[in-house]
Amino acid sequence: MTRQPAPDERPVTLTIAGSDSGGGAGIQADCKTMAACGVFPTSIITAVTAQNTQGVASTHVLPTEEISAQLSAITDDFDVRAVKTGMLASEPVIDLVTEFASTFDGPIVVDPVMVATSGDRLLAPAAVKAYDRLFKHATLITPNTDEAAVLTDTEPTTAADARSVAEALRAHGAETVLLTGGHLPTDDVIDVLATADATTTLSHPRVETTATHGTGCMLSSAITAKLAAGDSIERAIDSASDLVRRAIRYHNDVGDGPGAVHHLVGLRETAHRQPLQETVTELVQTLSEIGVRDLVPEVGMNVVGATPYAETTTEIAAVEGRITKTIDGIHPNRGVRFGASSHMARFLLSMRERDPAIRFAINCRHTDASKQAVKALSGPIAAYDRADEPTKHEENATMGWGARMAYESVAETPVAVLDDGAHGKEPIIKLLAERPATLIERVRTVAGALDAQ
Numbered sequence: 001m002t003r004q005p006a007p008d009e010r011p012v013t014l015t016i017a018g019s020d021s022g023g024g025a026g027i028q029a030d031c032k033t034m035a036a037c038g039v040f041p042t043s044i045i046t047a048v049t050a051q052n053t054q055g056v057a058s059t060h061v062l063p064t065e066e067i068s069a070q071l072s073a074i075t076d077d078f079d080v081r082a083v084k085t086g087m088l089a090s091e092p093v094i095d096l097v098t099e100f101a102s103t104f105d106g107p108i109v110v111d112p113v114m115v116a117t118s119g120d121r122l123l124a125p126a127a128v129k130a131y132d133r134l135f136k137h138a139t140l141i142t143p144n145t146d147e148a149a150v151l152t153d154t155e156p157t158t159a160a161d162a163r164s165v166a167e168a169l170r171a172h173g174a175e176t177v178l179l180t181g182g183h184l185p186t187d188d189v190i191d192v193l194a195t196a197d198a199t200t201t202l203s204h205p206r207v208e209t210t211a212t213h214g215t216g217c218m219l220s221s222a223i224t225a226k227l228a229a230g231d232s233i234e235r236a237i238d239s240a241s242d243l244v245r246r247a248i249r250y251h252n253d254v255g256d257g258p259g260a261v262h263h264l265v266g267l268r269e270t271a272h273r274q275p276l277q278e279t280v281t282e283l284v285q286t287l288s289e290i291g292v293r294d295l296v297p298e299v300g301m302n303v304v305g306a307t308p309y310a311e312t313t314t315e316i317a318a319v320e321g322r323i324t325k326t327i328d329g330i331h332p333n334r335g336v337r338f339g340a341s342s343h344m345a346r347f348l349l350s351m352r353e354r355d356p357a358i359r360f361a362i363n364c365r366h367t368d369a370s371k372q373a374v375k376a377l378s379g380p381i382a383a384y385d386r387a388d389e390p391t392k393h394e395e396n397a398t399m400g401w402g403a404r405m406a407y408e409s410v411a412e413t414p415v416a417v418l419d420d421g422a423h424g425k426e427p428i429i430k431l432l433a434e435r436p437a438t439l440i441e442r443v444r445t446v447a448g449a450l451d452a453q
Helices: 026-036 064-077 090-099 126-135 145-152 159-170 217-226 233-249 265-271 273-290 341-352 368-374 395-408 436-451
Strands: 012-020 040-052 054-063 080-087 108-110 178-181 188-196 199-205 305-307 315-318 323-325 329-331 337-338 361-366 381-384 416-419 430-434
Touching: 012 026, 012 064, 012 217, 026 040, 026 080, 040 064, 040 159, 064 090, 080 159, 080 178, 080 217, 108 217, 126 145, 145 159, 159 178, 159 188, 159 199, 178 361, 188 233, 199 233, 217 233, 233 265, 265 273, 273 305, 273 329, 273 337, 273 436, 305 341, 315 341, 329 395, 341 361, 341 395, 341 430, 361 436, 368 416, 368 430, 368 436, 381 395
Parallel strands: 012 040, 012 080, 080 108, 381 416
Antiparallel strands: 040 054, 178 188, 188 199, 305 315, 305 361, 315 337, 323 329, 361 430, 416 430
């Protein structure tokens, strides 16, 4: 039998940038990111670099006629919906790209790559001014603070400086400027978005890692992919920024240097969802078989599981409606789905802020007897008193506070957390584990110790 083809139609994007032999930045990062964001990436290589996670050993800029030949090959065949530029290396290359940009009908994202994360120079000093000609055709430019300093002769060191520099860069001709603040000496990462209508400061928590190789390439590529798919520039920036933050936290631990961002982290998170949902379903079935009725709190029991890259409650699998007591056992009210838990999901996410290896948790009844039974566990047992809890906070904020208090009460990641409750909040014991089998083992241990009393 002859099988019928089922072609997949996706928007086509183009990246014009240098090659990174280490795979963390440049053309390699652009293509991986664009494909992960659901578009078909095409590429034009402007320069070849010999580099790895530790630095750039050498750079070779391709002749402009070779770059032009690549450009003709792409535009003669593909319906390119959006373009991004990265390392352009020299003034002749920038001028060639500017000529193309002046006739391109679609979004153009310019990442003015000048210096690698390692500090190595990637643009000839004489070529800096040539960027002004390209900016006039850009929908968006995405410089970091080091690049902005080169372009404006002003080095931003505060959030206020960054706002001024972003606005100054808009005067160079770009429609929109996204000045990324990862290099600013601020507690949080401060980005600045400057448009024709307003200048906005965007703040988000800093991930304490030096594995940021390729962040600029990934950000601009993700934005380009989103624009090609029809997103507004604000939505594209928001979505791409979230993706990059996740890619930094769950970076690739490769090479002898700091490592590289995880360009496929979004796909990996999605790929883990069905297996995780099946795992949590099996956990619920095992709980029913071993008999944990006496451990079910009045509010109901829930077992939650996080994908390895979980950052939100929608990436936590849990029992919808929780697990309740029956006359002779327990009963899950409905099936397992993502986003079904609020309280326990936020608790698990908060604990994962300190130890991302923690992926599973369950809430159990808190009584004098069960509190005594938890002592049978092997490992640190944390506790916190809600009498000290900050008032007038949203629930997700209190979960963060509780997790912080739990970690401060023990020397290592706890195997259980004792929450003594408060007015209107039932006392709860929460068991934690890296693996599902470990969670079941801990539940069995507590249940057995409770039965033996």
